Amino acid sequence: MLLALLATAPADADVARAQIELIEIEPDVAQSEVGAQLEAAQTLYRTQLASGEREGALDQAKLVVELASRIRGGESPEVAKALTNLAIAQTESADFVAAQQNFVAAIQVQEAAGADIVGKELINPLNVLANASIALNDL
Numbered sequence: 001m002l003l004a005l006l007a008t009a010p011a012d013a014d015v016a017r018a019q020i021e022l023i024e025i026e027p028d029v030a031q032s033e034v035g036a037q038l039e040a041a042q043t044l045y046r047t048q049l050a051s052g053e054r055e056g057a058l059d060q061a062k063l064v065v066e067l068a069s070r071i072r073g074g075e076s077p078e079v080a081k082a083l084t085n086l087a088i089a090q091t092e093s094a095d096f097v098a099a100q101q102n103f104v105a106a107i108q109v110q111e112a113a114g115a116d117i118v119g120k121e122l123i124n125p126l127n128v129l130a131n132a133s134i135a136l137n138d139l
Contacts, residue, residue: 020046020088021081023068038067045085054093061086080109096135 023042029035045060061082068082087102 020049021084023064023078023081023085025071029071034067034071038064038071041067045089049089049092054089057089058086058093061089075109075112077110077113080106080113083109091135094135100136 023038025035025039030039041060041063045057045064048054048057048060065079065082065086068076068079072078083102083106087099087106090096090099090102
């Protein structure tokens with residue numbers, strides 16, 4: 001029944017609203033050059049996404065993923081948040097295939113970091129993955 005309802009949903013249906021996830025930066029890291037760059041890129045990403053500057057937001061989201069990976073390593077919840085934010089920007093730019101890939105990557109990173117499949121850490125990426133899949137009619 002649920003699949004039947006989803007199959008009839010319009011491609012632009014808002015099944016779940018994406019939530020930008022703030023990457024926490026420890027005070028000692030924030031004082032470093034990379035930490036300051038991460039903070040600035042994250043702030044600019046949110047500002048540009050809110051004002052509809054999609055290309056700029058995409059560039060900043062990619063930079064946030066790179067910097068978060070450099071600071072935390074590839075298998076951390078903070079990198080998963082950065083991947084989710086990148087996928088949100090890709091969804092806003094209607095690049096649903098790339099968004100799907102990054103949502104799945106974020107979910108895999110969260111699971112590798114020990115997140116529970118029904119835990120709150122996965123709610124956002126799973127919900128917005130559903131949006132991207134619906135937009136592609138990939139149910």
